[in-house]
Amino acid sequence: MTMPRAQRIKILIVLGMMSLLTALSGSSTNLAMPKISADLMISSSAATWIVSIGLITTSVLLVMFGHIGDLVSKNLVFLIGEMVFIVGSLLTGIAPTYLTILAGRVIQAVGSAMIMANSMGIVSQYFPDANRAEALAVISMFVSVGSISGPAFGGILITWASWRWIYLFNVPVGLLIVFAGMRLLPLRRPATGEIKQVWGNANWTGQNLFTG
Structure with missing residues (x-):
């Protein structure tokens, strides 16, 4: 899809910032476990499910939401996400x-x-082949920064505020990213022929095995 370079860069920043935010939240959670256990008066074994349930849910649903993005709109699924x-x-x-x-x-x-x-698929939609690898690398960089800085970020919030702010921080920042994404990401529903092609090519057997 043809799009001005400036808008593509803005879209890349939106995708990267949201990817960073999700990685930051995930990597901060491990550090918060002792405080959460004490605050909610739960055992350490029960607290591990706070981390595990998130990882399991994400892993199980990744393939399915990729197919849904192909069927409906990657931009729409990303924004709803x-x-x-x-x-x-x-x-x-x-x-x-x-x-x-x-x-x-x-x-x-x-x-x-x-x-x-859907974030990587959105990059593929708007970036030409010559720049696509660089754009995908930028998204990966944002994820890496979020994963690496999460423990330090979480430690600061836990020390000076509360473990709850590891998650509450996502609300105002996330809303700003949503607002930017709604302005930048055009919503286009695939044609009926495209939907049939994607549906026919979807590896639903693999999805069932993956989630089983």
Whole structure:
């Protein structure tokens, strides 16, 4: 799709910042486990599910949301994923009980899966072959920065505020990214022929085996 270079760069920043935010939240969670366990009065073994349930949910849904993005619109699924991630972050941040925080983490992970499954595809839509590898590398760089800086970021928030701000931080920042994404990412529904082709080529057997 032909698009001015300046707009492509802005889209790349939106994709990168949201990828960074999801990676930052995930890598900060491990550090927060002792504080969460003490605050919610749960055992360390129960606390591990706060991390595990997010990883499992994201892994199971990645392929499915990739197919949905192909069928409907990668941009739309990505934008909805941003909003789902924000809702999950808010619920996790204000969670009064263990079950509530698990629910929040599941919702957050669903949003992460929607984002991760479609961000690279969006890059492929708007960047020509000559620049595509560089754009994909930029997204990977944002993810790496979020993963590496998460423990330090989480440590600062836990020390000076609360573990809850690891998740509440995502709300205002995420809303800004959503607003930018809604302005920059055009929504286009694939033609019926494209949908049939994608549906026919989708490896639903592989998805079932992957989630089984």
